[in-house]
Amino acid sequence: MISFSNQVKRELCTTITDGDKAYACLYGMLLFARQLRQDEIVLQSESDAFSTLMPRLFRRVFGDRVQPRMESSEHGMLYTLSVSDPEQVHTVLELYHITLPERPLQMTNVVTNSLGAFTAGAFLSCGSMTDPNKEYHLEFALPCVQLEEPLSQILLAIGVNAKTVLRKGMPVVYLKNSEQIEDLLTFMGAQQGTIDFINVEILKNVRNKANRISNCDMANINKVMLAAERQIRDILLIDERMGLDALPPDLQQMALLRLDNPELSLKELGELLDPPIGRSGVNHRLRRLQELADSLRTSS
Incomplete structure (x- = not known):
């Protein structure tokens, strides 16, 4: 059975429908990737929609200049996209003005109407959420400490006041307020995910009242x-x-x-x-x- 988190990610993959959103979403995924080095880029996800979205985004943004390799685990539970050619990695980093290891956020890569797509890209790379039937919890497990401040500021700009905790020495930006999780899901483009989340919340409130x-x-x-x-x-x-x-x-x-x-x-x-x-x-x-x-x- 697909998890609630993967349902949201599957929906987000269907919302990247134009060039600006594709550019911003890919930037979010790259900037928040677990493995981003001068010689290799590796993106991983448990979402099957990831395996079709990623090659499409790379073709839309880079054409034939970058040719990522897509692989899946033996049972199809984990999908991995990698770029290991140093010249192609350089092309990616240069286009998005990504400097390593600091990874400063370059807002020139994100037009105003694509900030939600950028945040969706970050969530696709390092985000997850718990089944709301169990608890209200959405998080971004960040790959480096420098990204905590810019991500928190983006969330704060839409009225979402996230908290941060260290896990294994790395920052995790998280939300536990149900209304703020709903706002963030809507902002990223997961409209059905928001509706499903609200329905679970209503049902839980009715049960608690009963x-x-x-x-x-x-x-x-x-x-x-x-x-x-x-x-x-x-x-x-x-x-x-x-x-x-x-x-x-x-x-x-x-x-x-x-x-x-x-x-x-x-x-x-x-x-x-x-x-x-x-x-x-x-x-x-x-x-x-x-x-x-x-x-x-x-x-x-």
Whole structure:
């Protein structure tokens, strides 16, 4: 079963539809590539859409000047694109003005309407997200510390305030706020991914609310039962010491009604009386029975 992260990446691969987006997306993928050296470029992904997108991007941007090699693992679980010819690597680095090892971000490579495609390229290279059914978490595991600041600034420009943590000495820029993850998915072009994410969030909220209501109902039921047990003990003590016939009619009626209906709430008990009385009236009568039972206990 394809993961939620790979579903998003598969969708992103379908959104790179024009020359500006292709140029910006490829720049994002190269700049955030795990392996980018003077003699070799290696890009890897678990997304099958990656294997068709990458050769297309290279042809669109470089024509025949750069000829990457695409390989897949034995079971097709990992796709690798590599450029190992030094002259072709130089062509790539020169066109995008990429200097190593610092990798400074050159915003001249990204026109305004392609910033989302550039960010999508970065996500395709080093990003991932957890299934929202489990938790809300999207991250960029960066290949070098110099990229943390420019990526955070790009995200901040669209209202996404990311956090950073070090993992094995390298920065990981991450989001855990559901609304900000939705904003970023939309910004990168994953419209369906955003919709699917929101649907999961809605379903989780409904389930959580239902659980809270259920827990509240159970707590109320337990409260009613504990109160009824105490009231029945009082009534049985009164019956033993003086007999229920000795009670005033209103208290005798209430005592017998409680003994016959231990599961009912005060409101439900009041509705059975003739004439019916409210919850406060029932509570008043039961409190009088409790006070009588307490006086019998202290006098014994």
